[in-house]
Amino acid sequence: MGKPENDQLLAAEIISKSWQDCLDKNIDPQLIASTALTAALSQLVKTTDQQTAIRITKRLISAIEDGKFGK
Secondary structure (H helix, E strand, C coil), rough: HHHHHHHHHHHHHHHHHHHHHHHCCCCCHHHHHHHHHHHHHHHHCCCCCCCCHHHHHHHHHHHHCCCCCCC
């Protein structure tokens, strides 16, 4: 496994822990998600560009519609 894969796993672990920390503080999961998405998209636009953020967001919308993030 290369560095990008390791970094992705590490980032997912850190984000998961932060999510759980919020839940432990009784923060509503929908508020956590909305805040996390807003922060992520803001950083994405800052570090890439608006068109890349739009392209990624459209792929995420398609993934949601396809059931990739189902329960």
